[in-house]
Amino acid sequence: xxxxxxxxxxxxxxxxxxxxxxxxxxxxxxxxxxxxxxxxxxxxxxxxxxxxxxxxxxxxxxxxxxxxxxxxxxxxxxxxxxxxxxxxxxxxxxxxxxxxxxxxxxxxxxxxxxxxxxxxxxxxxxxxxxxxxxxxxxxxxxxxxxxxxxxxxxxxxxxxxxxxxxxxxxxxxxxxxxxxxxxxxxxxxxxxxxxxxxxxxxxxxxxxxxxxxxxxxxxxxxxxxxxxxxxxxxxxxxxxxxxxxxxxxxxxxxxxxxxxxxxxxxxxxxxxxxxxxxxxxxxxxxxxxxxxxxxxxxxxxxxxxxxxxxxxxxxxxxxxxxxxxxxxxxxxxxxxxxxxxxxxxxxxxxxxxxxxxxxxxxxxxxxxxxxxxxxxxxxxxxxxxxxxxxxxxxxxxxxxxxxxxxxxxxxxxxxxxxxxxxxxxxxxxxxxxxxxxxxxxxxxxxxxxxxxxxxxxxxxxxxxxxxxxxxxxxxxxxxxxxxxxxxxxxxxxxxxxxxxxxxxxxxxxxxxxxxxxxxxxxxxxxxxxxxxxxxxxxxxxxxxxxxxxxxxxxxxxxxxxxxxxxxxxxxxxxxxxxxxxxxxxxxxxxxxxxxxxxxxxxxxxxxxxxxxxxxxxxxxxxxxxxxxxxxxxxxxxxxxxxxxxxxxxxxxxxxxxxxxxxxxxxxxxxxxxxxxxxxxxxxxxxxxxxxxxxxxxxxxxxxxxxxxxxxxxxxxxxxxxxxxxxxxxxxxxxxxxxxxxxxxxxxxxxxxxxxxxxxxxxxxxxxxxxxxxxxxxxxxxxxxxxxxxxxxxxxxxxxxxxxxxxxxxxxxxxxxxxxxxxxxxxxx
Ligand code: CR1
Numbered sequence: 001x002x003x004x005x006x007x008x009x010x011x012x013x014x015x016x017x018x019x020x021x022x023x024x025x026x027x028x029x030x031x032x033x034x035x036x037x038x039x040x041x042x043x044x045x046x047x048x049x050x051x052x053x054x055x056x057x058x059x060x061x062x063x064x065x066x067x068x069x070x071x072x073x074x075x076x077x078x079x080x081x082x083x084x085x086x087x088x089x090x091x092x093x094x095x096x097x098x099x100x101x102x103x104x105x106x107x108x109x110x111x112x113x114x115x116x117x118x119x120x121x122x123x124x125x126x127x128x129x130x131x132x133x134x135x136x137x138x139x140x141x142x143x144x145x146x147x148x149x150x151x152x153x154x155x156x157x158x159x160x161x162x163x164x165x166x167x168x169x170x171x172x173x174x175x176x177x178x179x180x181x182x183x184x185x186x187x188x189x190x191x192x193x194x195x196x197x198x199x200x201x202x203x204x205x206x207x208x209x210x211x212x213x214x215x216x217x218x219x220x221x222x223x224x225x226x227x228x229x230x231x232x233x234x235x236x237x238x239x240x241x242x243x244x245x246x247x248x249x250x251x252x253x254x255x256x257x258x259x260x261x262x263x264x265x266x267x268x269x270x271x272x273x274x275x276x277x278x279x280x281x282x283x284x285x286x287x288x289x290x291x292x293x294x295x296x297x298x299x300x301x302x303x304x305x306x307x308x309x310x311x312x313x314x315x316x317x318x319x320x321x322x323x324x325x326x327x328x329x330x331x332x333x334x335x336x337x338x339x340x341x342x343x344x345x346x347x348x349x350x351x352x353x354x355x356x357x358x359x360x361x362x363x364x365x366x367x368x369x370x371x372x373x374x375x376x377x378x379x380x381x382x383x384x385x386x387x388x389x390x391x392x393x394x395x396x397x398x399x400x401x402x403x404x405x406x407x408x409x410x411x412x413x414x415x416x417x418x419x420x421x422x423x424x425x426x427x428x429x430x431x432x433x434x435x436x437x438x439x440x441x442x443x444x445x446x447x448x449x450x451x452x453x454x455x456x457x458x459x460x461x462x463x464x465x466x467x468x469x470x471x472x473x474x475x476x477x478x479x480x481x482x483x484x485x486x487x488x489x490x491x492x493x494x495x496x497x498x499x500x501x502x503x504x505x506x507x508x509x510x511x512x513x514x515x516x517x518x519x520x521x522x523x524x525x526x527x528x529x530x531x532x533x534x535x536x537x538x539x540x541x542x543x544x545x546x547x548x549x550x551x552x553x554x555x556x557x558x559x560x561x562x563x564x565x566x567x568x569x570x571x572x573x574x575x576x577x578x579x580x581x582x583x584x585x586x587x588x589x590x591x592x593x594x595x596x597x598x599x600x601x602x603x604x605x606x607x608x609x610x611x612x613x614x615x616x617x618x619x620x621x622x623x624x625x626x627x628x629x630x631x632x633x634x635x636x637x638x639x640x641x642x643x644x645x646x647x648x649x650x651x652x653x654x655x656x657x658x659x660x661x662x663x664x665x666x667x668x669x670x671x672x673x674x675x676x677x678x679x680x681x682x683x684x685x686x687x688x689x690x691x692x693x694x695x696x697x698x699x700x701x702x703x704x705x706x707x708x709x710x711x712x713x714x715x716x717x718x719x720x721x722x723x724x725x726x727x728x729x730x731x732x733x734x735x736x737x738x739x740x741x742x743x744x745x746x747x748x749x750x751x752x753x754x755x756x757x758x759x760x761x762x763x764x765x766x767x768x769x770x771x772x773x774x775x776x777x778x779x780x781x782x783x784x785x786x787x788x789x790x791x792x793x794x795x796x797x798x799x800x801x802x803x804x805x806x807x808x809x810x811x812x813x814x815x816x817x818x819x820x821x822x823x824x825x826x827x828x
Contacts, residue, residue, distance in 0.1 A: 011035075017059035020102060025109035028056045041113060047183055049115055050093070050123035053106065054186035057096050058232070065232040065241035071828045072151045073317065078326065078822045080145065080152040080815075083306055083340060084333035085299060086135030086282070087142070087156050087244060090645030091124040092187050092231075094489045095143070099236045125180050126646050128162030129246070131286035131603075132564045133671050134372050136481075136645065137450075137808075138333055140671075143482040144812040146235030146242045147508055149824040155306035155337075157298060158188075158229050158246035161281040166603050166642045171619030175284070175606050188229040188246075195227045196308040197252060198301050204393045209353070217350055218393035224275040225250045226305035236484050236508050239827045247305040249278035285605040286564055287378040296339075296382055296390055303340040307347060321352045325365040329820040332369040332444065335380045335436035341367055341443030342394040345401070350393070356400070368446040368819050370477075371437070373668050374457055375568070381433040384426065398425055398434060405442050412469060423465045441466045441473070446819045450479045451669035451690040453710065477815055478690055479669040480808035483510050486675045491653035493532045494679065498800075501525070510678075511804035516797055526793040533656075533680070533796075540654035544599075544638055550626065552636045556595035557786055560676070561659035562643055562651055565604040565611040568666040572614050572756065573768045573775060574598070574659060575621055579736040580776055581635060582625050589630045594786055597636045601643030601651065613756050615639065620745040620752075648672075653679045656792075657782060660685030661775065663766040665710030667691075674806040680796040684782060686771070690806070698802045702795045706778035707771040716770055723764035726772070733772050737761070 014031035016024065033044055033052035044052070072079065097103040107117040130136060138154065145152040164175035199220025209215050227248045232241040251272040260268035278301050283290065310328050311321070319327065332338050341363060348359035373379075388395045402425040413419050425442060427433040441447055441463060449455030455476035459467040467474050488495045488507055498506060501519060506512040519525040537554040545551050561574050578598055585591055600618050604611035622637035640647060658676030660667075660683055667689035677683055677694055684704040685691040695703040708716060727734055737757060739745070746752040760768060786792055804810070816822050 018063050020060065020105055022105050022108045022112065025056060025102075025105055026113055028059065029053055029109060029113060032056055032059075046115065046119055047123045049110075049113075050120050051184065051186050053110060053120055054093055054124070057093065057100070057102065057106070058187060060100060060102065061096065061232045061234055061241050064234060064239055065243070067827060068240045068242065071825065074828055075825055076317075076327075077151045077825060078820070079310075079328055080150055080820050080822055081306060081310060081328055081330045082138060082141060082145075082152060082154045082333060083303060083330060083337035084135070084138040084154065084156050085302070085336035086130030086333075087127075087138045087154060087246070088130030088132075088135035088645060089127050089139045089142075089231075089244075090136075090485065090649070091121065091126045093124050094121050095485050096234055098484055098488055099143075099147075099234045101237055125183070126644060127180050127185070128165075128178050128644055129156070129159050129282060131163055131282070131284065133479075133669070134286065134334060137479055137671060140480065140482040140485070140808040141812060141815075142233045142242065142244060143235070143484060144480070144808040146233045146240050147238050147482075147484070148809060148812055148816070149235065149238055149240050149826055150242075150812060150816055150820075150822055151825065152242045154233070154242070154244040155302060155309070156244070156246050157279050157282075157302045158248045159279055159282040160248075163282055163603065163644070164284055164606070165644075168615070168619060168639060168641045171616045171623070173604055173612050173615050188231045191228050191230060194309065194312070195225050195250075196305050196312075197223050198226050198249075198304045199223050200297060200300075200390055202392065204396060215350065215353070216393070216396070218346070222271060222274060223252050224278060224301070225252045226301060228305070228309065245306070245309065247279065247302050249275050249301055251275035284603070285607070287373055287375050287566065288605065288608070289378060289380050290607075291382065291386075293386060293390060296387065299336050300339050300343070300391060300394075303337045304343050306337075307340060307344055311347060311352075321348065322354065322358060322362065324348075325362045328366055329822060330367050331815070331820070332367060332440055334370065334372045335440050338369065338380075338436045338440035338443070339391070339394065341439055342391075342397045342401070345397050346393055349397075360401075360404075364443055365445055367440070367444040368448070369440040369444040370448050370450065371454075371458055371463070371668075372450055374454065374462055374666065376462075379462070380436040381427060382436070384432040384434055387434045395434070398439065401439070401442060402426055409469065419465055423469075437463070438466075441470075445473065446475055447473050448475045448477045448819065449668065450477065451693060452476050452478060453665075453687075453692055454668045454689060457665060457710065475818055477811055477819070478693055478805075479671050479674070480806050480811035481671050481674045481678070482808045483507060483678060485649070486652065487678050490649040490675075491536065491679050493536055494529075494653060494800075497528060497532050508809065509804075510807035510809070513801045513804060516801035520794045520797040520801070523790070526790060526797065529680070529793050529797060530789065533654075537654045540650055543650055544640070547640060548638055550622075550636065550638050552597045552638060553595055553633065556597045556636065557656045558599060558654055559596050559657040559659065560599045560651060560655040560681070561661075562599070562601035562640075562648065563670075563672050565602045565608075565614055567610055567614075568766050569662050570766055570768060571600060571602070572617065572760075573661055573771065574600070575614075575617055576733070576736050576768065576772060577775060577779055578621060578625065578635065578637060579739065580732055582621075582628075582631065583732070583735050583739070585631055585634065586628075589632075593634045594783060595634045595636075597638065599638050599640060599651065599655075601640040601647060603643060610756065610759070613753065617740070617745070617753055617756065624745050648675070652676055652681070655679065655681040656786070656796075657681060658683045658685075660688070660691050661707070661771075662686060662688045663771075664688040664708055664713050666766070674803065677799045678803045678806065680800040682782075682792070682795055682799060684775075684778060694803075694806065697805050698799045702798050704778050704782055706774040708767060708774075713767060713770075716767065717765075721764070721767070721770065723767075723769040724761050726769040727761060730773060732776070733769065 011030040032055040167174045201221035231244040348354045502515040541554040652675045658681040660673045669689040686707040743750045
């Protein structure tokens with residue numbers, strides 16, 4: 001046969017995927033571009049080029065990943081499994097480059113190939129597989145676990161569609177589908193040979209095994225396949241790469257093929273659709289629960305996949321099933337994966353034949369539960385009939401857990417049937433519910449809140465009965481955020497300044513920034529600090545212009561409120577402040593007032609009408625204030641659309657003032673508050689969540705405090721709070737409220753904001769009016785101090801210097817020592 005003549009390949013085949021010299025990296029990028037992405041240097045779009053760079057970086061992670069796995073195996077370590085319905089990872093490239101110490105060689109390699117690394121990094125679409133704080137916390141914790149060498153696997157769902165992307169049209173939020181996988185995902189590796197099966201519905205039946213023992217088995221009505229996708233998570237210069245395992249649901253071909261063959265085409269298609277829908281889309285609500293079937297199906301899906309995976313790994317290591325709890329510590333990130341308690345019991349008893357007592361000993365020594373909210377509407381409970389139809393066997397198991405648990409409660413609190421009914425995993429009222437927080441408390445050996453105040457409130461209120469029964473289970477772990485992403489990657493200018501002065505040890509020991517304290521008194525350093533801050537603000541100014549068409553003044557104070565839109569977070573209190581200033585200017589157009597730029601960002605749950613109305617209000621106020629000639633640009637209001645991790649990275653570093661103004665006792669912790677202060681913003685805030693601890697850390701004199709305390713909030717409400725009386729007695733507040741209701745900000749439409757105003761005047765459940773004057777007075781102090789730029793810089797430097805406690809490394813050390821009892825390892 002005649003031999004076909006191929007043209008010579010354009011690139012040289014790369015055979016060493018670990019080398020990190022600039023030459024090797026260039027060769028590797030071209031190789032990946034040609035053989036993996038399937039294009040050439042000349043033809044590649046920036047998007048394709050990004051993919052080639054990402055593959056090049058991933059190649060360099062894989063050796064670390066396998067070395068880590070081998071090391072964990074050799075040392076027979078206990079592994080933390082972080083179960084979370086959300087992982088809000090943000091773009092990976094820049095963070096991986098930092099952690100691998102590859103930033104400079106890659107930057108140079110990319111430049112020599114004619115591209116700009118900054119532009120290439122911007123191509124990465126972020127996996128928005130979370131709503132807000134809870135999902136982003138999980139991501140920070142993965143970064144810290146890999147950095148500290150804590151053996152860990154993150155388990156979750158590989159949603160095809162993440163959190164919606166937000167557009168603002170005519171001032172209103174519009175939700176668009178987020179197809180983050182459009183161009184593929186170079187970081188993940190699909191491992192279909194490790195797929196597992198997950199059942200739904202059907203019935204249970206009894207049988208007798210060969211030893212004559214009565215057993216139960218579950219005969220599900222449908223079965224889906226869970227396929228894991230692994231994303232390696234590298235630690236900061238630790239040489240360690242842990243695993244994020246996200247599961248995709250697919251149809252089990254055989255199951256549906258049977259139907260197809262028997263002529264039931266509709267049934268076959270419906271089955272396939274059912275299977276594929278499970279990992280299709282992230283629920284875009286945070287805090288509030290919706291009680292939808294699909295959500296329970298999702299929770300059970302990834303939890304079962306994770307547990308089956310752990311058992312497989314456990315047995316494959318040659319261990320017996322009855323030592324499971326010695327080798328696995330499972331952290332439940334909120335109640336979303338708490339069905340795991342029943343699922344592990346099912347796997348141990350039904351599938352692995354353990355007796356109930358042994359299985360319970362294992363289960364109750366494996367799980368720990370983190371609570372993330374005090375809002376009653378966020379405590380998950382499932383209608384029992386729905387639960388029974390989706391997970392019939394699990395309901396039986398929960399009934400058995402509950403019966404045994406309630407008899408223990410009765411032993412401790414003889415005759416207190418009211419308590420028994422409150423603590424029961426099954427809420428017997430009305431249509432009856434399965435209470436997932438109760439299941440999590442019963443099945444866990446540790447329960448933690450996420451800030452000191454939050455944990456105290458859990459013990460006193462939401463979980464009081466459980467605390468009284470098992471005080472030793474309760475523990476606080478205050479949240480933390482990773483200084484790698486939130487300082488080094490987001491704010492390279494300030495990071496470089498810090499590193500020049502105190503070295504780069506702060507990157508994995510944030511306490512080292514304490515050394516900056518002395519520099520607060522150094523006028524030259526303060527001037528340098530301000531120069532850097534100005535550059536960062538110019539960068540954001542350019543972005544704002546591009547994204548919104550609004551031009552803002554980078555030398556104005558950047559006053560920032562970014563987080564999910566929620567009534568308890570009180571974005572509308574911020575609006576009341578803006579309007580108060582606006583009317584001061586209207587009354588006295590020549591009033592001297594330091595210019596302020598008010599930046600808002602955040603998504604509202606699509607079904608949360610009041611939150612969406614708050615977005616509309618912000619934009620309506622912006623429209624009037626930004627164009628009023630009397631204002632003379634002293635006030636600018638900007639709503640930044642589509643707030644996500646990438647945008648957060650631009651915003652936190654540029655802020656002068658961080659708004660943390662939730663009603664005291666409502667915000668479990670907050671983590672944005674930490675990101676701002678780490679970047680040197682000063683906080684104006686209430687005594688809520690972690691604000692309290694931040695204020696203690698940075699010094700009370702470097703924090704702007706206002707508002708009622710959590711106790712005062714409670715007593716105010718208990719005494720019959722009358723917001724209308726405050727409105728009537730405060731002329732400034734009245735002016736603001738009346739202007740909104742007159743239609744001044746809604747083209748004369750007096751009805752548009754009616755629901756919001758009525759609520760404030762008649763009930764004001766989040767006490768905006770009660771805190772209004774205190775907030776305004778405090779903001780006036782902020783203005784006063786901002787006029788003294790030297791003083792402001794001093795305070796900003798001290799904030800940045802004293803945030804060591806809020807590194808997620810500290811949080812992870814606490815979890816490791818006090819909850820998981822795992823030792824950090826170094827590579828063998
Ligand atoms: C809380 O509202 C906290 C994060 C992370 C959120 C916030 O105060 O910082 O969790 N809770 O712990 C949440 O998203 C679904 O609940």
